[in-house]
Amino acid sequence: MKAIVNVSLKAGVLDSQGKAVHHALDSLHFSGVNDVRVGKQIILKLDTDDKTAAMADVTKMCEDLLANTVIEDYEIELV
Amino acid sequence: MKVTILQFPGTNCEYDTQHAFEGLGATTEIIWHKSESIPSDTNLLVVAGGFSYGDYLRSGAIAKFSPVMKAVSEYARNGGKVLGICNGFQVLTEAGLLPGALKRNDGLHFISKHHHLKVQNNDNIFLEKLNNGDVVNIPIAHHDGNYFIDPDGLKDLYANNQVLLTYSDENGNSKNPNGSVDSIAGVCNKEKNVFGLMPHPERAMEAILGSDDGVKMLQGFLNA
Numbered sequence: 373m374k375a376i377v378n379v380s381l382k383a384g385v386l387d388s389q390g391k392a393v394h395h396a397l398d399s400l401h402f403s404g405v406n407d408v409r410v411g412k413q414i415i416l417k418l419d420t421d422d423k424t425a426a427m428a429d430v431t432k433m434c435e436d437l438l439a440n441t442v443i444e445d446y447e448i449e450l451v
Numbered sequence: 452m453k454v455t456i457l458q459f460p461g462t463n464c465e466y467d468t469q470h471a472f473e474g475l476g477a478t479t480e481i482i483w484h485k486s487e488s489i490p491s492d493t494n495l496l497v498v499a500g501g502f503s504y505g506d507y508l509r510s511g512a513i514a515k516f517s518p519v520m521k522a523v524s525e526y527a528r529n530g531g532k533v534l535g536i537c538n539g540f541q542v543l544t545e546a547g548l549l550p551g552a553l554k555r556n557d558g559l560h561f562i563s564k565h566h567h568l569k570v571q572n573n574d575n576i577f578l579e580k581l582n583n584g585d586v587v588n589i590p591i592a593h594h595d596g597n598y599f600i601d602p603d604g605l606k607d608l609y610a611n612n613q614v615l616l617t618y619s620d621e622n623g624n625s626k627n628p629n630g631s632v633d634s635i636a637g638v639c640n641k642e643k644n645v646f647g648l649m650p651h652p653e654r655a656m657e658a659i660l661g662s663d664d665g666v667k668m669l670q671g672f673l674n675a
Contacts, residue, residue, distance in 0.1 A: 381554075385599060388557045388630065437516070440509055440545065442552040443599050 373418045375430045376449040379439045380411030414438055423450055452477040452673050455493040457523070457539070459484045459514045464500035464536065464653065471653035471665065472497075475673055484517040495532045495672045496523065498539030500592075500651060510553060510595040511541030520546055532576065532672060533645045537593055540637070540647035549640055549647045550608065551600035556593070557630025563592040565661055566628055568636050568650060569619040572612040575643045580667040586623045587616075587664035589650040591636075596649040598631035598638075605632060613638050616648055 381387045387409050394408040416433075420426050430448050439446040454472045458465045458481050469479045480490055489496060504513035514520070520542075527533050527548050535543040543549045556562060570578055570585040581587070600608065608614050615637040620626040627634040629649075637648025652665030 385554070386557070386630065388555055388559055388597075392559055437508070437512065440512065440552050442544075442601075443554060 373421050373423070373426055374451050375416040375418055375426060376451060377414040377416065377430065377434060377438055378411055378447045378449075379414065379434075379444050380409055380446075381443055382445050385443050426450055452494050453490070453492045454479045454495045454497060454672075455490050456481045456497045456499050457484060457519060458482065458499070459501070459503035459517060459542075461503045461505055462499050462501035462538070464538075464651065467651075468497055468499045468536070468653045471656045471669060474656060475666070475670055477673060482519065484514070484519045486519050487522060489519075489522045489526045489531070493526070493531065495534060496526055498523070498533065498535040498542050500537030500539055503538055503542060506538075506595070509541075509545070510538060511543075511545040514538075514542045515546040524548065527640075527645050530642070530644055534577070534672070535645075535647040536651055536653065537596075537649055540649055541595065543645060543647045548645050549638060550604050550613075551598055551632075551635075551638065553595045553649070554597040554599050554630075555595050556597050556628075561592075561594040562596070562628055564590065565655075566591045566650065567619045567621050567623075567626070568616040569623045569625075571614045571617055574612055575615070575639055575646070577639070577646045577668065577671050578615060579671050584623060586619060586621060587668070588621075588655065588662040589652055589664055589668075590654045590661070591628065591650045593629070593649050596629045596631065598635045598649070600632055600635075607641075608635075608638060611641050613641065613643075615639055615646065616650070
């Protein structure tokens, strides 16, 4: 099983990189973009097929290391 | 007076820090991050600047799991004095020893220059040789120095006089190089024994090199 973890800055925390990318898209005349958020994706190959156990493990990994929950949110997808 | 300085893979300010404290008359020891204990005669523990673990994942994120960090937490919990400079500040926030977090600079650039700082609270050992409102000139050199804390946390910082230094111009007016909340450059914990700041006082020890304002800051620790 694989866990795909998406980490991004919390809503309300200014995302300077997102702002810069938005600005660059504007200068390239891509219209219709209302907001850009830049995050990171971490892909973990797990040796279990037990979704409940995997979710518990990966949640702990996010809380302890993969995200800084002071400024970041995380989403976990198991595939 | 014994100053112990932590060294992670990627730390690069440990020798500057050592030179600065030895110039003030302290004895020093640099310890590798694999050490599981802090020398028992340590009076001040410094987490020096640099790029521990290449800033991978987040600045300071991996260093917090180094073997030595358990001993650092225990040392701090027992009232030991800890100072984190630049990457050291990032490590201490990641480890939960200081509140808040350091984000990418708002302008997205690495900033390396002298910057003025205003002393906000001197009722602590670090800044006791300075007066509130004093302006000092100290180099900054960081990419992730944008201090963030949520509104409740910020209220706590003010209520407990934990805001140590803010970025300013030479007259003490607020001037924000990196987007930090309220231009905050350094904070301490509630107990006032753990200190962190992004600027580098250890690089401001000799007037001939641009500023010796770091002397009064680091000297505070030596009379402890």
